[in-house]
Amino acid sequence: MPVFSGIWVALVTPFNDGAIDFPALRRLARHLLDEGVAGLVACGTTGEAAALSKDEQLAVLDALLEEIPGDRLVMGLAGNHLAELLAFQREVQRRPIAGVLVPAPYYIRPSQEGLLAWFGAIADASSVPVILYDIPYRTGVRLELATLRQLARHPRIVAIKDCGGNPETTLALIADGELDVLTGEDGQIFTTLCMGGRGAIAASAHIRPRQFVEMAECIDKGELEAARAIFQKIQALIRLAFAEPNPAPVKSLLAMQGLIRDELRLPMQPSSEALLQRLRNELA
Numbered sequence: 001m002p003v004f005s006g007i008w009v010a011l012v013t014p015f016n017d018g019a020i021d022f023p024a025l026r027r028l029a030r031h032l033l034d035e036g037v038a039g040l041v042a043c044g045t046t047g048e049a050a051a052l053s054k055d056e057q058l059a060v061l062d063a064l065l066e067e068i069p070g071d072r073l074v075m076g077l078a079g080n081h082l083a084e085l086l087a088f089q090r091e092v093q094r095r096p097i098a099g100v101l102v103p104a105p106y107y108i109r110p111s112q113e114g115l116l117a118w119f120g121a122i123a124d125a126s127s128v129p130v131i132l133y134d135i136p137y138r139t140g141v142r143l144e145l146a147t148l149r150q151l152a153r154h155p156r157i158v159a160i161k162d163c164g165g166n167p168e169t170t171l172a173l174i175a176d177g178e179l180d181v182l183t184g185e186d187g188q189i190f191t192t193l194c195m196g197g198r199g200a201i202a203a204s205a206h207i208r209p210r211q212f213v214e215m216a217e218c219i220d221k222g223e224l225e226a227a228r229a230i231f232q233k234i235q236a237l238i239r240l241a242f243a244e245p246n247p248a249p250v251k252s253l254l255a256m257q258g259l260i261r262d263e264l265r266l267p268m269q270p271s272s273e274a275l276l277q278r279l280r281n282e283l284a
C-alpha cells in the first residue's frame, strides 16, 4: 500500500506587506483540499522556505494544522547545517504531520557516501515518514540510483519526489516498488503516472486542482484517453507556471483569482508584465 499517492500541492506562502498572510494561507489550504487534492506540502521550494526563518516556517505549519488534518500535510525540511536541521526536525515532529520532504544539502556537493550518511541521520531521527527530494538542478548534487536504493531500505524513507531528470532512474525506482515515486516535474505528471508512479508534488496544481486530480484518477482507472485529454488541456498552464522562476507565475495566477496577494520575498521577483498578460489570457 502506498503511503503517498495522488496530487499533492507544493503550497505557496502568501505574503502581505512582507509578512506571512495567515488568513490567505488558511483560505488557500482549505480551498485546495475542498478541490480534492490528496494533500499539501508546506515550506518547500514553492513555499519560499529559503526566505522564511525557522520560526516563520513553524508558524506556517501551525496555522495549516489549525485548518486541515495533519495526515494531509507534509513539511519541507531543508538546510545544510545538520545539527540545526535536526533541531528543527525535532520541533516539526512535535506536530502531527504526514511526513517530511527532505532535499540534499545545497551548495556543498557532497559525495554519495556523504548523502547516505546525511539522509540516514535525518531518517534515524525521524518519527514520521520521509520523502526524499531529488532535485540536482537546485541543490547541485544528484542522488544516484544506487544511493536511492540503499536509502529505500531505511524503514522511515518511504517515497521520493523525483526531479532527477533521468527517466531510467524513475522507471527503475517504480519497478523496485520500494519507494512511492511522486514526480516533482509538473510537465511529467502524465508520463510518470502512466509508468506506474504514485503521484505528484506540483506547484501548478494550485490552479485548476480538480483537473489534476481527475487526470490522476483517470490513469488509476485505466482511462487513458480521458486522462490524455485532461493533460492536454492543462499543459499550457503548466508551461506558463514555470515560464519565470517558481513560484512567481503561480502566485500571480492565484492573485488573479483573488486567493492571495501577488507578493514574493527577495530574491524572487514578481511576474513580468509580459507574462502577466499571458497568464490573464490563460485564466480567461
Ligand SMILES: O=C(O)C1=N[C@H](C(=O)O)C[C@H](O)C1
Pocket: 010, 011, 041, 044, 045, 046, 047, 135, 138, 184, 185, 186, 201, 202, 203, 204, 246
Ligand atoms: O516546492 C516544490 O516542492 C516544488 N518544486 C519544484 C521546483 O520549483 O523546484 C516544482 C514543483 O512543482 C514543486
